[in-house]
Amino acid sequence: MPDIAEFTQYVPGILLSYAALLVGLISPGPALLGLMGVSLDRGRHAGQRFALGIGTGSFSIGLLTLTGLSAVLATYADAMTAIRIFGGLYLLWMAYRAFRTAFRKPPAVNSTAIAENTRQISGRGYYLRGLALHLTNPKAILTWIAIISIGFSDGAPLWVGAAIVVGCGMISTSIHLLYATAFSTAPAISIYRRAARWINGLLGVFFAVVGIRLLFSR
Structure with a gap:
């Protein structure tokens, strides 16, 4: 157990790490926009599973970073290149899905039909999509390194790293679950129905631009 002096020495840095994560969660990125699209289009159940996948991905990246991912990336330049290629291809796939939804005629259904449709979707599938999106997101990896x-x-004791990884993982999961709930509320769904094509079109453009930039960046 850490003593009081050791605790007070490292707590400011831990809290600063939490603050850095919160800033990253507030700023729009692939994870947030992907979660918004899933929650608006498929409802709360799908959005929350997608959010849990993002949270798991965040925790996994944090654990890998703590155990030496930053050293691996510094030693092997090809590792970051591979991550960037996989991330770019996945974002292009997300862009394709968003554009396909944008040009598809939205069905006129009531809230009951939406709930029934949501229950038919595999929660595991959305969980894995959120996990894959976050694990191949270079922004998330670089944010965790920071x-x-x-x-x-x-020279910091191991409990400091554990506090950062566990705390940030819980914060990331909680915030994304809140986003999923907010984006799947009745007002949000109502707005989305009126502007679904524009929203999905903008999501498609964003994913396509970021994906292409990742593939061609050096």
């Missing part, structure tokens, strides 16, 4: 660097300095 987060670990902020709070886990040289």
Whole structure:
């Protein structure tokens, strides 16, 4: 167990790591926009499973970073290249799905039909999509490297890294679940029905632009 002096020495860095994560969660990115699209189009059940996948991905990246991902990326330049290629291809796939939804005629259904349709969707499938999106997101990986660097300095005990990874993982999961719930509310669904094509079209453009940039960046 850490003593009081050790605890007070490292807590500011841990809290700063949490703050850095919150800033990253507030700023729009592939995970947030992907979650918004799923929650609006498929409802709360799908959005929450997608959010749990993102949260698991966040925790996994944090754990890998703590155990040496940053050292691997610094030593092997091809590792980041592979991550960037997989991330770019996945984002292009997300763009294709968004464009397909944008050009598809939206069905006129009531709230009961939406709930029934949502229950037919595989929760595991949306969970895996959220997980894949986050694990192949270079922004998330680089953000975690920064987060670990902020709070886990040289010589810091292991409990500091554990507090950062577990705390940030819980924060990420909770915030994304809140996003999924908010984006699937009746007002949000009503707005989405009126602007579904525009929303999905913009999501498609965003995913396509970011995916292409990832594939061709050096």
